[in-house]
Amino acid sequence: MSNAPKISAGERVRYKPQIYMPQMSIFWWVKDRAYVFFIIRELTSLVVAAYVILMMIQINALSQGPEAWQALTDWFATPFSIGLHIVFLILLIFHTLTWFWVAPTAMVVRIGSKKVPGSILIAGNIAMWLIISLAIGWLIVSI
Template sequence: MDTETAPTYKRFRPSAYHPSMALTWWMKKPSYLLYILRELTAVFVAAYAIILLLTVRALSQGGEAWDTWLATLQRPGMILFHGFILAFAVYHSLTWFTLAPTALVVRIKDKVLPASALIAVHVAAWVGCSAFIAWVLLSA
């Protein structure tokens, strides 16, 4: 975009230089790195979705396939991978809920609900839902 205030004027306006961003820009600041990690969580969440799909497929293929799949899941490497996924999923959820107040402005009468209250409500709902799902799965 150019406002073209005086396009013909060149004498004291020599060519400008435009510094480009290094490929490693996200390593320059801790906040940039945390942002990139947050974006990277999507890869791990997607990986878990694929694992879930493979589980459903194994279930549809009968008892033998199911047992083989269960054995695969119990390998140390797979358990370690699940640990990674859990850590990234928790980080993803926490960052998601802490960013919620930036998009959401809740007004009650004249007062604006403080960000901390919004985050607390979100996290409480998240913990509640997780506890309910855990109860359903573990009591079955």
């Protein structure tokens, strides 16, 4: 560079870089498909919370008597409620599958000295999930 200072012989100059620090956009999570997937996974926690609050409302209605329960089940039959529950179900299944998907990374299960491969753990979890779901479903329907 023409404007660079002259350095005389014997003088030592330490290079001081002018470091450029790029700023992260608040929309960083749309940059990559994996990040979008991640954010959706994280937002399923909102559905988890919303649904257990709805469960609290169900328990409350049930404890208040047949009329309150009837009013709630009438609301459940509205198209809005059914649509909402379908959205909830899709996101909750997403939560379930992503949860099973990452579970083997946190836990190393051994049989003897051999590590059980992650894919077997995932399959086992899914099988257990289906069995538990059937059991709970049977309990609710058969009473």
